[in-house]
Amino acid sequence: xSKNSIGEFEEIVMLTVAVxxxxxxxxxxxxxxxxxxxRKVSVGAMRTALNRLEKKGFLSSEFGEATAVRGGxxxxxxxxxxxxxxxxxxxxETRKQLWDSIPDVAFDFKFS
Amino acid sequence: MGTSMVSRNQHFKPPGFALRFLRFFCxxxxxxxxxxxxxxxxxxxxxxxxxxxxxxxxxxxLLLLRPGIIKNFEINTQLIHTGxxxxxxxxxxxxxxxxxxxxxxxxxxxxxxxxxxxxxxxxVEDELAMDSFHEKEARTYQVWRNMYQTSGEIVTTPGIPQPxxxxxEEEYPEIEDVTLISWQMEKVFQIxxxxxxxxxxxxxxxFFQVFSYPILLGDQNSMMSDISNVVISKRTAEKYFGxxxxxxxxxxxxxxxxxxxFMVSGVFENVPKRSSLQFDWVIPxxxxxxxxDWVPSWYNGGFGIVFSLKDxxxxxxxxxxxxxxxxxxxxxxxxxxxxxxxxxxxxLYSKIENGxxxxxxxxxxxxxxxxxxxxVVIACVNFMSLATARAGRRLKEIGVRKVMGARxxxxxxxxxxxxxMLSGVAVLFSLAVVWLFLPYFNELxxxxxxxxxxxxxxxxxxxxxTLITGMMAGSYPALLLPSFKIIQSIKGTLKHSPGAILMRxxxxxxxxxxSLLLIIGTLVVNNQMxxxxxxxxxxxxxxxxxxxxxxxxxEKSKTYKEELLKxxxxxxxxxxxxxxxxxxxxxxxxxxxxxxxxxxxxINVLTAxxxxxxxxxxxxxxGRAFSKEFNDSTSYLINEVAARxxxxxxxxxxxxxxxxxxxKIIGVINDFPMASLYEPIEPLIVRYDPANTFVAFIRxxxxxxxxxxSIEELTAQINPAHPFRYKFLDxxxxxxxxxxxxxxxxxxIFAGISIVISCLGLLGLASYTASQRSKxxxxxxxxxxxxxxxxxxxxxxxxxxxxxxxxxxxxxGYYYMNQWLMDFEFRTELNWFLFVIAGIVAFVxxxxxxxxxxxxxxxxxxxxxxxxx
Numbered sequence: 013x014s015k016n017s018i019g020e021f022e023e024i025v026m027l028t029v030a031v032x033x034x035x036x037x038x039x040x041x042x043x044x045x046x047x048x049x050x051r052k053v054s055v056g057a058m059r060t061a062l063n064r065l066e067k068k069g070f071l072s073s074e075f076g077e078a079t080a081v082r083g084g085x086x087x088x089x090x091x092x093x094x095x096x097x098x099x100x101x102x103x104x105e106t107r108k109q110l111w112d113s114i115p116d117v118a119f120d121f122k123f124s
Numbered sequence: 125m126g127t128s129m130v131s132r133n134q135h136f137k138p139p140g141f142a143l144r145f146l147r148f149f150c151x152x153x154x155x156x157x158x159x160x161x162x163x164x165x166x167x168x169x170x171x172x173x174x175x176x177x178x179x180x181x182x183x184x185x186l187l188l189l190r191p192g193i194i195k196n197f198e199i200n201t202q203l204i205h206t207g208x209x210x211x212x213x214x215x216x217x218x219x220x221x222x223x224x225x226x227x228x229x230x231x232x233x234x235x236x237x238x239x240x241x242x243x244x245x246x247x248v249e250d251e252l253a254m255d256s257f258h259e260k261e262a263r264t265y266q267v268w269r270n271m272y273q274t275s276g277e278i279v280t281t282p283g284i285p286q287p288x289x290x291x292x293e294e295e296y297p298e299i300e301d302v303t304l305i306s307w308q309m310e311k312v313f314q315i316x317x318x319x320x321x322x323x324x325x326x327x328x329x330x331f332f333q334v335f336s337y338p339i340l341l342g343d344q345n346s347m348m349s350d351i352s353n354v355v356i357s358k359r360t361a362e363k364y365f366g367x368x369x370x371x372x373x374x375x376x377x378x379x380x381x382x383x384x385x386f387m388v389s390g391v392f393e394n395v396p397k398r399s400s401l402q403f404d405w406v407i408p409x410x411x412x413x414x415x416x417d418w419v420p421s422w423y424n425g426g427f428g429i430v431f432s433l434k435d436x437x438x439x440x441x442x443x444x445x446x447x448x449x450x451x452x453x454x455x456x457x458x459x460x461x462x463x464x465x466x467x468x469x470x471x472l473y474s475k476i477e478n479g480x481x482x483x484x485x486x487x488x489x490x491x492x493x494x495x496x497x498x499x500v501v502i503a504c505v506n507f508m509s510l511a512t513a514r515a516g517r518r519l520k521e522i523g524v525r526k527v528m529g530a531r532x533x534x535x536x537x538x539x540x541x542x543x544x545m546l547s548g549v550a551v552l553f554s555l556a557v558v559w560l561f562l563p564y565f566n567e568l569x570x571x572x573x574x575x576x577x578x579x580x581x582x583x584x585x586x587x588x589x590t591l592i593t594g595m596m597a598g599s600y601p602a603l604l605l606p607s608f609k610i611i612q613s614i615k616g617t618l619k620h621s622p623g624a625i626l627m628r629x630x631x632x633x634x635x636x637x638x639s640l641l642l643i644i645g646t647l648v649v650n651n652q653m654x655x656x657x658x659x660x661x662x663x664x665x666x667x668x669x670x671x672x673x674x675x676x677x678x679e680k681s682k683t684y685k686e687e688l689l690k691x692x693x694x695x696x697x698x699x700x701x702x703x704x705x706x707x708x709x710x711x712x713x714x715x716x717x718x719x720x721x722x723x724x725x726x727i728n729v730l731t732a733x734x735x736x737x738x739x740x741x742x743x744x745x746x747g748r749a750f751s752k753e754f755n756d757s758t759s760y761l762i763n764e765v766a767a768r769x770x771x772x773x774x775x776x777x778x779x780x781x782x783x784x785x786x787x788k789i790i791g792v793i794n795d796f797p798m799a800s801l802y803e804p805i806e807p808l809i810v811r812y813d814p815a816n817t818f819v820a821f822i823r824x825x826x827x828x829x830x831x832x833x834s835i836e837e838l839t840a841q842i843n844p845a846h847p848f849r850y851k852f853l854d855x856x857x858x859x860x861x862x863x864x865x866x867x868x869x870x871x872x873i874f875a876g877i878s879i880v881i882s883c884l885g886l887l888g889l890a891s892y893t894a895s896q897r898s899k900x901x902x903x904x905x906x907x908x909x910x911x912x913x914x915x916x917x918x919x920x921x922x923x924x925x926x927x928x929x930x931x932x933x934x935x936x937g938y939y940y941m942n943q944w945l946m947d948f949e950f951r952t953e954l955n956w957f958l959f960v961i962a963g964i965v966a967f968v969x970x971x972x973x974x975x976x977x978x979x980x981x982x983x984x985x986x987x988x989x990x991x992x993x
Binding site for chain 1: 154156157158159160161162163164165167183184187188189190191192193
């Protein structure tokens with residue numbers, strides 16, 4: 013886990029890819045994130061993240077068919093790999109454990 | 125909707141430069157979909173605002189400039205390496221400044237070595253380019269006549285029976301143009317009061333078709349059509365007709381030899397120095413032939429013949445048919461065969477032995493090329509051995525570089541770069557040196573060489589020379605130095621491998637062997653030239669001048685002689701048909717008792733007037749000389765060689781028939797060489813016919829200057845039409861050995877240069893040894909070693925090396941110098957003494973160099989070298 017830790021932005025990208033399922037390529041991912049998180053994402057930042065995740069083996073990608081719309085360039089569709097899923101689950105698990113370990117009083121602000 | 129979108133989108137394209145920039149830096153694996161994404165976004169955005177879309181596109185592209193996206197430029201950075209390169213150059217520069225002494229030794233050696241080589245290369249290029257400017261150079265041939273003697277010898281002459289010209293023109297369709305070329309002559313040109321001697325030749329009208337001498341004035345096709353035409357050089361035209369010769373020269377009359385008027389029908393560009401034929405005028409050969417009825421005969425050779433082959437014709441076919449052409453027309457009376465040689469090769473391959481070209485000047489060209497290579501190599505050897513020796517000083521640098529991750533390759537590159545830098549600088553300096561000294565070199569060699577750097581060939585050669593020098597000089601250090609171990613390097617202790625030490629010793633031996641060879645060569649050549657010039661020829665060539673009997677002098681030769689003898693400084697006067705030391709009039713038509721009529725023997729025939737023996741200082745061995753008291757018109761003198769050939773037991777009184785004149789031998793004179801000392805002495809018959817002699821020989825005594833003044837006055841008085849001209853026999857004789865003399869002075873200079881370069885290297889190496897052994901010397905000094913002992917200790921290694929070099933150089937030098945001497949019929953012996961001198965010179969100079977440096981090392985205070993460990 014320590015070796016392949018996932019940053020916050022990466023986690024969001026991976027989750028978005030999973031959400032989009034069959035339609036996860038550069039533009040849709042970008043739009044989805046922008047829509048849900050209400051923040052701007054540059055193509056560069058997103059591409060770098062996708063690239064890094066793919067290198068780590070959390071994502072896999074394949075080319076779609078060429079379309080006239082994009083100047084004839086093919087889309088690269090991303091999928092979360094099983095390994096990626098494990099990683100995401102472990103992040104969630106960690107968080108959940110953390111949440112579970114929080115003593116009730118910690119978030120009870122009545123007495124503070 | 126979809127189709128309309130596509131068509132609309134075609135009007136909105138993302139900015140091209142941004143796209144190109146993206147394509148330039150983006151990792152090709154990612155490029156396709158990244159570009160697709162951007163374009164898709166752009167299209168979407170451009171629907172609202174085109175300007176905004178453009179700006180956003182550009183921003184996006186710029187934001188993509190991040191490590192994950194940019195492609196790997198590593199391959200390119202390895203090739204360019206500018207940072208490292210700058211560092212190497214900087215370090216090389218600092219090192220050069222830090223060790224000024226070494227840099228100087230290196231640079232100085234390289235500069236003189238390169239300067240000498242560049243000069244030689246210029247000379248060689250000039251020699252090889254001789255006659256190459258003729259357009260038809262590749263298919264122009266000189267005709268030679270090989271005369272097979274009964275003795276088995278082959279006498280070769282360029283004098284060809286003139287009728288062969290017609291045969292070549294008519295019976296050989298392969299041949300394009302044929303021209304006769306006479307020997308170079310000097311004739312007096314007269315225009316009004318203006319008269320002087322000009323050199324030129326009689327040639328056929330086709331001369332200007334065969335050769336490429338540009339015509340400046342006149343019609344090339346008709347200017348040689350009349351036998352009273354003369355075509356002159358631009359130089360001559362300017363001399364006689366002034367600067368506007370272009371308007372004035374054509375149609376002018378020049379009186380030549382005070383005999384006949386010629387009309388200027390053309391002007392040609394001055395003959396370049398790269399032409400082996402030199403002339404300022406040409407006159408149709410027909411003019412000469414019409415006056416000399418001996419010329420149009422198959423039995424005489426009055427002219428040289430040169431022809432050009434038609435394009436794409438095979439010379440071999442011509443050669444075969446041509447060979448027997450003279451024999452066919454003389455019924456095989458004397459066996460005379462035709463041999464062909466490419467005209468442009470006649471300059472360098474002028475020596476003809478056994479009827480075939482066998483070297484000549486090309487040998488000197490080769491010798492000098494070898495010397496040029498040697499000089500560069502020994503200069504490079506300096507660089508190599510000094511760089512290895514200096515390695516000690518660079519060890520720490522190498523070590524640190526290695527610790528910082530420098531690979532062997534990059535260290536090697538560093539030393540190569542240093543070598544190239546040094547050789548580049550050296551080449552620049554040497555060009556300056558060449559430029560400075562070229563005028564002196566030209567004077568020495570009689571050339572007009574120039575350093576033309578804008579010439580592609582010259583520039584290419586110079587760049588090539590820089591690269592080769594850099595390679596040669598840099599290779600050894602570049603391969604050796606980076607291979608030292610890091611620990612050793614940083615500690616600064618350096619143990620050279622036995623291989624490296626052997627290599628360095630080998631280099632010293634090599635350098636000194638070459639220097640020794642050059643010294644030996646110089647001494648031998650010098651010795652031989654002294655011998656040639658001071659040899660007792662059997663004819664006293666000192667204080668003997670000769671005047672050509674031109675114009676009125678010829679008719680009044682008797683008066684002239686009488687008047688000459690009245691001058692107190694004139695001792696004797698005689699007249700002959702030519703310079704006896706450079707004589708070429710011969711016949712195979714002499715016969716004597718007991719001669720086999722079928723034998724062909726070529727014998728020189730000299731025609732002389734009175735007082736021949738006294739004036740020339742030759743010796744009468746038997747019989748008597750020509751005398752006015754007898755009728756000597758059918759009396760002959762012969763030399764010893766001729767006497768041997770004729771085989772008379774008692775030659776005096778023997779019958780001799782020359783040119784159909786039966787007569788008697790009245791005396792035998794001693795032998796003297798009539799050609800160069802390369803040849804054995806030829807047989808000679810002397811005829812007595814004062815009326816048919818053309819040259820007056822005058823032996824002077826006392827003040828030569830006074831003698832010349834009186835002779836000039838007298839000559840001008842008798843022959844006012846001709847300017848007075850004379851030659852000294854000894855000077856003419858020396859002029860025959862001009863190329864040997866040049867070789868002599870050149871080898872002397874280059875031997876000097878080579879020993880200087882070698883000593884520079886030795887100096888560097890001795891310094892190295894001294895610094896390597898500085899602690900040892902210190903300890904020895906502390907223990908009481910004497911100065912002499914220390915010097916001996918430091919020098920003895922080099923002494924041994926020089927002895928090895930001597931042992932190597934002697935047999936090689938002996939072999940080659942012996943070969944060179946063998947060419948001379950008259951030569952000095954190869955004296956062992958010369959080798960000893962060469963050895964002593966090299967040894968003394970080398971030992972002085974080494975012991976000077978050793979002395980310096982031995983006088984250092986031991987405290988200075990022993991204080992740190």
